[in-house]
Amino acid sequence: xxxxxxxxxxxxxxxxxxxxxxxxxxxxxxxxxxxxxxxxxxxxxxxxxxxxxxxxxxxxxxxxxxxxxxxxxxxxxxxxxxxxxxxxxxxxxxxxxxxxxxxxxxxxxxxxxxxxxxxxxxxxxxxxxxxxxxxxxxxxxxxxxxxxxxxxxxxxxxxxxxxxxxxxxxxxxxxxxxxxxxxxxxxxxxxxxxxxxxxxxxxxxxxxxxxxxxxxxxxxxxxxxxxxxxxxxxxxxxxxxxxxxxxxxxxxxxxxxxxxxxxxxxxxxxxxxxxxxxxxxxxxxxxxxxxxxxxxxxxxxxxxxxxxxxxxxxxxxxxxxxxxxxxxxxxxxxxxxxxxxxxxxxxxxxxxxxxxxxxxxxxxxxxxxxxxxxxxxxxxxxxxxxxxxxxxxxxxxxxxxxxxxxxxxxxxxxxxxxxxxxxxxxxxxxxxxxxxxxxxxxxxxxxxxxxxxxxxxxxxxxxxxxxxxxxxxxxxxxxxxxxxxxxxxxxxxxxxxxxxxxxxxxxxxxxxxxxxx
Amino acid sequence: xxxxxxxxxxxxxxxxxxxxxxxxxxxxxxxxxxxxxxxxxxxxxxxxxxxxxxxxxxxxxxxxxxxxxxxxxxxxxxxxxxxxxxxxxxxxxxxxxxxxxxxxxxxxxxxxxxxxxxxxxxxxxxxxxxxxxxxxxxxxxxxxxxxxxxxxxxxxxxxxxxxxxxxxxxxxxxxxxxxxxxxxxxxxxxxxxxxxxxxxxxxxxxxxxxxxxxxxxxxxxxxxxxxxxxxxxxxxxxxxxxxxxxxxxxxxxxxxxxxxxxxxxxxxxxxxxxxxxxxxxxxxxxxxxxxxxxxxxxxxxxxxxxxxxxxxxxxxxxxxxxxxxxxxxxxxxxxxxxxxxxxxxxxxxxxxxxxxxxxxxxxxxxxxxxxxxxxxxxxxxxxxxx
Numbered sequence: 001x002x003x004x005x006x007x008x009x010x011x012x013x014x015x016x017x018x019x020x021x022x023x024x025x026x027x028x029x030x031x032x033x034x035x036x037x038x039x040x041x042x043x044x045x046x047x048x049x050x051x052x053x054x055x056x057x058x059x060x061x062x063x064x065x066x067x068x069x070x071x072x073x074x075x076x077x078x079x080x081x082x083x084x085x086x087x088x089x090x091x092x093x094x095x096x097x098x099x100x101x102x103x104x105x106x107x108x109x110x111x112x113x114x115x116x117x118x119x120x121x122x123x124x125x126x127x128x129x130x131x132x133x134x135x136x137x138x139x140x141x142x143x144x145x146x147x148x149x150x151x152x153x154x155x156x157x158x159x160x161x162x163x164x165x166x167x168x169x170x171x172x173x174x175x176x177x178x179x180x181x182x183x184x185x186x187x188x189x190x191x192x193x194x195x196x197x198x199x200x201x202x203x204x205x206x207x208x209x210x211x212x213x214x215x216x217x218x219x220x221x222x223x224x225x226x227x228x229x230x231x232x233x234x235x236x237x238x239x240x241x242x243x244x245x246x247x248x249x250x251x252x253x254x255x256x257x258x259x260x261x262x263x264x265x266x267x268x269x270x271x272x273x274x275x276x277x278x279x280x281x282x283x284x285x286x287x288x289x290x291x292x293x294x295x296x297x298x299x300x301x302x303x304x305x306x307x308x309x310x311x312x313x314x315x316x317x318x319x320x321x322x323x324x325x326x327x328x329x330x331x332x333x334x335x336x337x338x339x340x341x342x343x344x345x346x347x348x349x350x351x352x353x354x355x356x357x358x359x360x361x362x363x364x365x366x367x368x369x370x371x372x373x374x375x376x377x378x379x380x381x382x383x384x385x386x387x388x389x390x391x392x393x394x395x396x397x398x399x400x401x402x403x404x405x406x407x408x409x410x411x412x413x414x415x416x417x418x419x420x421x422x423x424x425x426x427x428x429x430x431x432x433x434x435x436x437x438x439x440x441x442x443x444x445x446x447x448x449x450x451x452x453x454x455x456x457x458x459x460x461x462x463x464x465x466x467x468x469x470x471x472x473x474x475x476x477x478x479x480x481x482x483x484x485x486x487x488x489x490x491x492x493x494x495x496x497x498x499x500x501x502x503x504x505x506x507x508x509x510x511x512x513x514x515x516x517x
Numbered sequence: 518x519x520x521x522x523x524x525x526x527x528x529x530x531x532x533x534x535x536x537x538x539x540x541x542x543x544x545x546x547x548x549x550x551x552x553x554x555x556x557x558x559x560x561x562x563x564x565x566x567x568x569x570x571x572x573x574x575x576x577x578x579x580x581x582x583x584x585x586x587x588x589x590x591x592x593x594x595x596x597x598x599x600x601x602x603x604x605x606x607x608x609x610x611x612x613x614x615x616x617x618x619x620x621x622x623x624x625x626x627x628x629x630x631x632x633x634x635x636x637x638x639x640x641x642x643x644x645x646x647x648x649x650x651x652x653x654x655x656x657x658x659x660x661x662x663x664x665x666x667x668x669x670x671x672x673x674x675x676x677x678x679x680x681x682x683x684x685x686x687x688x689x690x691x692x693x694x695x696x697x698x699x700x701x702x703x704x705x706x707x708x709x710x711x712x713x714x715x716x717x718x719x720x721x722x723x724x725x726x727x728x729x730x731x732x733x734x735x736x737x738x739x740x741x742x743x744x745x746x747x748x749x750x751x752x753x754x755x756x757x758x759x760x761x762x763x764x765x766x767x768x769x770x771x772x773x774x775x776x777x778x779x780x781x782x783x784x785x786x787x788x789x790x791x792x793x794x795x796x797x798x799x800x801x802x803x804x805x806x807x808x809x810x811x812x813x814x815x816x817x818x819x820x821x822x823x824x825x826x827x828x829x830x831x832x833x834x835x836x837x838x839x840x841x842x843x844x845x846x847x848x849x850x851x852x853x854x855x856x857x858x859x860x861x862x863x864x865x866x867x868x869x870x871x872x873x874x875x876x877x878x879x880x881x882x883x884x885x886x887x888x889x890x891x892x893x894x895x896x897x898x899x900x901x902x903x
Contacts (some may be wrong), residue, residue: 057855354782
């Protein structure tokens with residue numbers, strides 16, 4: 001009998017109208033890294049919320065046995081006292097407070113009178129050393145990148161005497177390098193005897209780090225796969241997740257790249273909006289043909305999003321210089337509205353933050369960028385027409401929503417992404433810049449997004465895809481640009497490109513600096 | 518739709534009916550006297566007008582305008598002063614005053630929209646500024662209005678010689694006509710929908726709703742008929758309410774206010790000029806505050822340095838009681854009208870009972886808090902406290 005730190009037995013959790021978990025079983029051995037995989041909506045996060053007491057005892061049925069005793073957690077604090085700490089996908093850090101202050105938030109080191117700051121900073125230092133964070137403990141959270149913020153979260157968990165660490169999509173907003181560092185850190189902790197549960201969409205990471213992999217689908221446990229030998233086939237996991245063979249992760253397409261250039265950018269330089277002397281994008285030139293998908297690879301902070309947004313009507317940056325040609329004609333786009341009218345679309349990487357209006361309906365979101373197209377005389381909205389438009393895109397993109405009157409905030413990540421794409425397709429863009437179009441969405445939805453991209457180029461549109469996932473860049477693009485630290489460092493045809501070549505291009509350009517932003 | 522959903526959707530309507538019934542009972546029916554029913558409307562005209570403007574500000578993200586009470590005072594003061602010292606025609610004076618309201622709006626809209634001064638602070642400054650300017654114009658005196666035309670435009674009643682005598686039949690006739698038109702539009706709307714092949718909602722609930730509204734219109738117009746007839750002020754208020762209801766629910770321009778409040782960054786990236794949205798919200802607010810200043814000057818018959826004080830609070834209160842979100846992005850003109858009438862009924866009822874002013878404040882405060890608590894609790898049920 002194995003030494004199980006955690007056994008969850010027959011967990012069933014219902015929400016009004018939905019059975020989110022249906023007799024789910026999970027067994028985690030002491031000292032292992034256990035991965036939980038499944039498509040969006042499979043119930044992974046719900047299961048972890050049950051475990052951590054966010055859904056208190058009594059709102060679910062089934063048993064949780066932790067360290068041999070049955071647990072009934074009523075609040076998050078109950079589970080944390082037992083050493084179960086969950087780190088959510090959206091980090092819970094306060095930007096204006098320092099690393100140390102964040103680390104002990106709600107868990108303050110108290111002295112005789114108020115907080116014992118000396119002890120706080122001393123302990124913060126030691127936990128930061130454990131996770132390999134070399135910044136000062138006084139540094140504000142807003143001044144460090146997402147990768148380091150993730151490390152702060154882990155250090156925060158260590159400060160709570162964590163025995164069972166749960167990470168929900170820890171690498172979804174990290175680049176490959178930071179992701180690898182984080183995973184290696186988990187492996188290091190494992191050697192010291194810590195148990196972790198990791199929820200992830202990234203199959204390669206799961207295969208790399210996990211000893212066992214439990215697959216959830218539609219709220220039920222499908223199987224637990226042993227990976228102690230690190231010999232699992234990635235397709236084997238995907239098959240379990242989607243319940244079918246996914247023979248190819250990237251849909252085939254016929255290439256009809258025209259000779260005409262859809263968009264060309266020459267000598268584009270962008271300065272930081274606040275620190276105006278800092279150059280974010282330095283003398284960038286690139287082009288995309290009609291019917292072509294061009295990929296932008298690079299690490300986080302390479303300046304790709306900033307480049308895209310500055311092109312899109314100067315929505316980022318100051319002191320922007322350079323030339324922009326759309327359809328062969330030079331244009332000067334000073335506002336988002338002008339960019340849209342010129343046939344440009346920027347589909348943001350942050351669909352919740354600046355993509356969709358979550359408390360509005362799918363239909364409202366769908367038409368927002370070109371509301372005039374559904375308006376009659378005097379700017380009066382034809383709601384019937386608006387709904388028909390939304391309905392049309394719902395069918396075309398196979399968006400799963402009960403109706404177009406559903407609030408965008410109630411949809412899953414993949415479906416929100418489809419609504420966002422619908423919005424920009426409705427805006428009649430000829431050149432679409434897709435920024436991390438598949439971030440945080442599951443394998444099935446990714447495939448559908450890829451199909452939509454193929455449709456777009458088949459119609460003769462130009463697509464620029466910014467992505468930090470190299471397999472996706474290699475699988476989908478015709479040509480690849482590599483950026484690093486605001487500079488264009490390589491351009492390659494997909495036929496010649498490999499992950500190693502892209503990484504090499506990035507690393508070769510990094511001679512002076514050893515860390516990205 | 519089940520009972521629970523109906524109750525949730527019409528919570529404030531039900532609460533309004535309950536409060537109305539309560540005060541009708543407590544005042545032994547005096548609340549229902551034609552005079553009181555007519556006054557209920559006149560005394561709250563300014564709240565309804567200001568609440569419409571305030572809704573646009575609140576929609577942009579829970580932003581409020583603290584300066585409206587002072588703007589009411591300033592514009593009111595300007596009007597009475599101009600009528601007193603110049604021989605300008607009342608209509609010219611009205612146009613000048615409305616223009617001044619708009620200029621104040623441009624001033625505030627510019628700082629808030631274009632320079633990004635936080636609305637709370639900018640309008641707090643405006644609250645002092647405009648109050649002070651108003652008092653300077655009045656030279657700390659109370660100035661009365663005697664201009665016939667001015668009073669007729671805002672504070673008279675519609676009287677048709679020969680038709681209106683003891684009973685003002687014109688009011689009742691208009692009321693019945695409106696009720697009939699409402700019912701006809703319901704059916705013609707359905708007919709045109711079915712002709713185009715759109716799905717129809719079930720007839721019974723919408724018919725019931727329309728019949729209730731039509732009955733209320735007839736009931737109220739009968740009350741007006743038994744008093745002095747249709748007040749001109751009612752027409753002004755209805756005009757503002759209908760225009761704002763149309764803008765917010767039917768136009769692209771109105772949609773942008775909801776969009777900015779829902780997610781400003783996403784709205785900006787959708788090519789919408791968010792600065793202009795803020796600008797327009799505060800422009801319209803001050804313009805309506807100017808109109809309210811004229812309504813108040815005519816209704817009271819005079820303006821002094823305290824005219825309009827704390828009007829902004831009534832407008833803000835109406836919006837929140839009427840279901841506008843304190844975080845922006847949601848709220849309807851119909852809702853805030855209910856909120857304004859709700860506050861009005863409480864005020865009027867308590868005045869008739871003879872409850873003193875201090876208690877009225879306490880009750881108003883409690884009602885506002887309860888309304889917002891109810892809204893938050895019913896809309897953000899997470900299944901778990903905290």
